[in-house]
Amino acid sequence: MQANSTRESIVSSADDLFYRQGFEQTTFADIAGAVGISRGNFYYHFKTKDEILEAVIKRRLANTRNMLEQWRANSSEPEERIRSFIRILIGNRGKIMRHGCPVGTLCAELAKLEHLQRDAANEVMTLFRTWLRKQFAAMGHESDADVLAMHLLARSQGIALVANAYQDENFVDVEVGQLLDWLDTCTGVSPRLRAEQSQKEG
Amino acid sequence: MQANSTRESIVSSADDLFYRQGFEQTTFADIAGAVGISRGNFYYHFKTKDEILEAVIKRRLANTRNMLEQWRANSSEPEERIRSFIRILIGNRGKIMRHGCPVGTLCAELAKLEHLQRDAANEVMTLFRTWLRKQFAAMGHESDADVLAMHLLARSQGIALVANAYQDENFVDVEVGQLLDWLDTCTGVSPRLRAEQSQKEG
């Protein structure tokens, strides 16, 4: 009954390879080589390459949910939880410099391919979005929680993309510092964002 | 002597297709169909697909240089020039929502492919970087001009990537508004950034 463990190995290796090489660029031969199984054996576990992608995305969704739940459990203050999010840029700095953000690069690639799994990939990003939104709301930013969540999401993606292009370690540190400063200015009620919000509604 | 115009048509169509579909996903057949020439005729103008990519990047470099020069010539104030840069997010909003930023998505794709033309693609981004750096320096931010340029670059890339994922028009408008606000706070000397800068040097 090695089927489940083999299947899991395939998804795990595919996850890694899709991240490092991209989905389109990764072949069955690549995955087979990484797992150490025969190329023809795939068909028993997955009918198509898209099914592997689907499984990889589901795996990422589960892993992300676990990570977010841990961040939530590890600190009671929403500010500190958001800092956990910001700090993944430091924790994964090496990988991000080499291959970009796994979430953003997959969304970007599947968008260009107009792939059926595009929405599923976006769902990983939405996981972060709604989680961040909750934390900002808990900070007292009920009305502009989503604006702040999207802002932080975009800042992180931009940092990852530029860091990947230039392979610049120091840049990540500087930007993360600015991000943490920005978060401090969000503590309590932000008059500027309140003004923008009421302007949009009015 | 139609050679030059055919060559230009190939590069132009390839430029557009590489943007919309990505480099790897775009085939010779795609380009041939768009230009309206035979597939076999490519070899006369370009030996390899990589040569086409090289020509496309050179074209983008030239176009970018022209655009930056125009922005420079159209306004004497560096703040206003930087606003021109920020406003491309509005001007190209539709395309960006559909296909992302042409600069960022190509850099990201070539990074994953570990392509030889990767540095050439990054050069397009560097064109913006150095131009923005000059403008920030002209605003009195000599010491942190590059930090500010990189910051604005990353913010723009993040906005484009997230807007592409979610196809959200309003998000672009909100973020551009925040970007313009941020630029206003950069006018004159920024105490916060000055403090960070001296901290790094010390």
Added chain:
DNA sequence: AACCGGATAGGACGCTTGTCCTAACGACAG
């Protein structure tokens, strides 16, 4: 009218891809 050389069309080539088939392996029940 004959010629020449730049430009083009069409297709051959070798290779890789995702997909799919089939024979064989190996643990386990009878």
Added chain:
DNA sequence: CTGTCGTTAGGACAAGCGTCCTATCCGGTT
């Protein structure tokens, strides 16, 4: 030992790819 069934290996298959060759076209020169 024998049969069964989940699992695996190896390779066949058509399609599409980038690359490359060659016959043909066509405008300009003599």
